[in-house]
Each structure stands twice: as C-alpha cells, then as structure tokens.
Amino acid sequence: MIELQLDRASSTTLVEQIARHIEVAITEGALQPGGRLPSWRDLSAQLGVARGTVRAAYEKLVDRQLLVTSRSGGTRVVDILPPSIVPTIGSESRNFLPPDASYRSDDPLVFQMGVPAADAFPATLWARLFRQAVQTTALRTGLSDPRGLIELRSAIASHVAISRGIECSPDQIIITSGFRSGLSLALRAIDATGKKAWVEDPGYPMTRLALEFAGVNVVPIPVNKQGLSVQDGQKLAPEATVAVVTPGQQAPSGVTMSQERRIELIRWAVKSDAWIVEDDYLAELHLSGQPSNALASGSGADRVIHIGTFSKTISPMVGIGFLVAPLPLARRLIDIATWLGSPPNAAVQVALAEFLREGHYLRHLRRTRRLYCERRGRLLETLTKFGVHTAVPAALSVVMPIPEGFDDQNIFVDARAAGLGPAPLSPWFNGGSCSPSGLILGVANVMERRIERDCRQLLTMIGDPLKNGGYGQNPLVISGLIDADN
Numbered sequence: 001m002i003e004l005q006l007d008r009a010s011s012t013t014l015v016e017q018i019a020r021h022i023e024v025a026i027t028e029g030a031l032q033p034g035g036r037l038p039s040w041r042d043l044s045a046q047l048g049v050a051r052g053t054v055r056a057a058y059e060k061l062v063d064r065q066l067l068v069t070s071r072s073g074g075t076r077v078v079d080i081l082p083p084s085i086v087p088t089i090g091s092e093s094r095n096f097l098p099p100d101a102s103y104r105s106d107d108p109l110v111f112q113m114g115v116p117a118a119d120a121f122p123a124t125l126w127a128r129l130f131r132q133a134v135q136t137t138a139l140r141t142g143l144s145d146p147r148g149l150i151e152l153r154s155a156i157a158s159h160v161a162i163s164r165g166i167e168c169s170p171d172q173i174i175i176t177s178g179f180r181s182g183l184s185l186a187l188r189a190i191d192a193t194g195k196k197a198w199v200e201d202p203g204y205p206m207t208r209l210a211l212e213f214a215g216v217n218v219v220p221i222p223v224n225k226q227g228l229s230v231q232d233g234q235k236l237a238p239e240a241t242v243a244v245v246t247p248g249q250q251a252p253s254g255v256t257m258s259q260e261r262r263i264e265l266i267r268w269a270v271k272s273d274a275w276i277v278e279d280d281y282l283a284e285l286h287l288s289g290q291p292s293n294a295l296a297s298g299s300g301a302d303r304v305i306h307i308g309t310f311s312k313t314i315s316p317m318v319g320i321g322f323l324v325a326p327l328p329l330a331r332r333l334i335d336i337a338t339w340l341g342s343p344p345n346a347a348v349q350v351a352l353a354e355f356l357r358e359g360h361y362l363r364h365l366r367r368t369r370r371l372y373c374e375r376r377g378r379l380l381e382t383l384t385k386f387g388v389h390t391a392v393p394a395a396l397s398v399v400m401p402i403p404e405g406f407d408d409q410n411i412f413v414d415a416r417a418a419g420l421g422p423a424p425l426s427p428w429f430n431g432g433s434c435s436p437s438g439l440i441l442g443v444a445n446v447m448e449r450r451i452e453r454d455c456r457q458l459l460t461m462i463g464d465p466l467k468n469g470g471y472g473q474n475p476l477v478i479s480g481l482i483d484a485d486n
C-alpha cells in the first residue's frame, strides 16, 4: 500500500495531492517502473475518499505518462519513465544508484556492459539440463560438500587445465556464487582486514568497494599499457598484503598484462609474502588474438588465488563462479567455505557440470566470441559514421569520449531513462571529480536491426559529433592505457 497523508484543510485538491504523492514516489524510486498500484477501490478505502477521486488522480498521471492502465493489468507505473522525470531525481537519490553505476534488471539494456547477449543464451538447452539436474538432485538428501559438488569441481579442473593452463586438482577448487563471493572467501583466508591492498586504477569499482567493506585499506595503483605498474605499487604501498588484478583483460581497458609485468608482480608477491588475487572475469572470452594463460598457470602460481566466474561467459543469472586455491592456502579456504560460505544450489551445479562435460560450454564460447566480434566491429563502424572517430575497443566493450563540459554520470542517468545502458567511465578511476569522463558501451546486446537508431539516440543526448568536430581524444589514450591506433 502507498503511505500517503492527505491535508484536507489545504487549498490543493485531494486529486492533486494524491497525484503529487504518487509522482514523488515514482521519482524517488519507491514505486518502480512496471510496479502495480492499488485499485481505485482499495486506495480510496485506505484514504477515506471517493473512488472517483483516486480515479481522477490516476488519470492525471496517465496524462503525464507516468502510469498506464489496462483491463487485465490494472494500473501500473510505465516501464520507461518520460525523460522529463529524470531531472527531478535529486543528487541524494543518485547516491542510491549501485556504486558501479550499472543497470540491474532481469533484462539487459542495449550497450549495457558486463552482461552476455540475451539472444545467444542457449535457453532451451540450459532449461533441459537444469530440469534433469533438479530431478537428479531431488533424490539426494545428504549434506553436500561445502566446496561444491565433485562433478562440477572435476569438470572445472579439466576445463581450466585446457583453456587457462592451470594445473590443479578438484581439491583445490571451491565453487562460489560468482566473483564477489570468491573475493570475500579469499580476503578472509589471507586475513586482509586492516591491511593494504593494491587495486588497479582505473579498475572495477565493485572490487574497490568490496575491499573497503571488508575493512581492507585500498591503495589504487596506476595501470599502463603493460598492466598494473608494480614499480608504482612498490613505491606507494610496498607492505601490501594482496594485489587484486585483471591480468587477462584489464577492466575497463582490455589491456593484457605483459609477460615482464607478470614476472615482476609474482616476484614482488614472493619477496613480500603477499598474495595476488587474479580476477579472471572474462576467462578465454577474448575478442582479439589468443587469450593469454592465467597468472595462476605459471611458476609463482602458489602466490595466486584465481577467481573465475560464469557470469560473463554464460549468464550472471546462473550465479556460479569458482576459486582455485594454491595448495598452501587451500586448507584454510576450505575451512572458511565450510563455516562461512554456502555453495550454490546443487541442481545448478549439476546442470553446469553437464554443460561443461558435454562440450556445450566450449561451443557456446566459440559462438559468442564470433558474435561479439561482429557486434563490436559494427558498433565502432556506426559511431565512426556518425562522427565519433575516437572510440576504441576494450575487451567486450567500446570506450568512447564525450565532449568537455558533459558529465558521464548524468549521461548514464539520462540514457537509462531512455532505455539505453552505457556505463560512465569516471567511477572506474580513483581521481574523484578529476577522473576522465567517457562512456563504456557493452557490445553484447548491440543489435544489427537497431544499431543506427540506438547510436543516434545516445549521441543526440550529447550533441551531434559531426557539428562538434567529433568528441575529442579518447580518455583511455589520454590516460596512457592504450595507443590511439588500438
């Protein structure tokens, strides 16, 4: 029920007061897009007013394009709010946006990063495997292994041996519900609270926030074309306990950590008795050239805690990741997983094990890699056609500049209201208000049939690049992360 107080002594009519309360609830997010409102009868009884009064208030909001009514669905908040409503979201409400400024919903938006292609997910196959797995696991009534089911750990051990070069036994693997739960286990196992951690700058904002929440002192370390600068790390925080890195494809630049840099990083970890957490969020889903081996595959692997996830390669909704622990740490990690963790639902684990074992995963990866390459190329082509010549590919995204004077977080909010999901670049940097601005456009859900319309709509919010002489140099090039001819 909507909590609203009416002032019967006010000169504002009851209809207007009800409409105003509902409008505020929508703009503040208390009533969500698509959310159902009470019937005229229920709300009028709650407020002690005539049904016609509620009905008139609803009609006003329908006229303002905030509500829709239908015979079957009753009265609901519109799915996409009109752009006029966005400026009324105050800065306070903006702070409630997820700190990584990504859009969270069951359906991905065009340009949304970090989510796979909705049209490439093998839904029928997955549903079949899942149904079978539910039947199989319904017969199991014992306590399951806190590390995760052996069939999935074995399938993952075989898979990472081939695709990431990691030699490990299933006993070194712990199944998690994704990167974040893996990180949480790892931080406890190495006792990182109160100690320092190197994180990449720019880097995944969620990692920074997760470490802060875990009581770890975050030290942002610059990243350059070779990956995280170990020299800078040694200058800024030589005593750090852990470095959290994305060596395969640095987030957000897509840079692969060079061999020399990997050696330097491992040497530092060995010498300082520190740990490296390898966030392998994209695994072998590499669009240009061959994926590099995991950091956990070579010598020095006993200082590396490797965290994998199926969020990007299959779907975040599957909710499965894993951690490969070096043997000296495995015992402690298993204890922590036993007492503080909880493995994902057994049926999902069995379904995923089958998906891997029957070769569906490799086929799916091959298909999506090809699809994302095409979509990324098409997006770059379209941006160039519309006058943005300095957008660059970066892993599964394209990073584009925005003209001076524009705030990428404002564009993010406006674009979201229009049903588009680009992410602002500035939160990935540690420089506060001086951070470079730009937009990260995920390529996975770029659709051929609407790409021109979507790009045009986004660029209209920023200003025609053809009239503005393009949008200037790319922020990742200015920051020295990638070359202009990338």
Ligand SMILES: Cc1ncc(COP(=O)(O)O)c(C=O)c1O
Binding pocket: 113, 114, 177, 178, 179, 180, 181, 204, 246, 251, 279, 281, 309, 310, 311, 316, 321
């Ligand atoms: C760099 C990076 N690491 C990890 C993740 C999250 O993975 P998960 O969904 O498994 O928590 C993401 C998701 O966007 C990411 O960009």
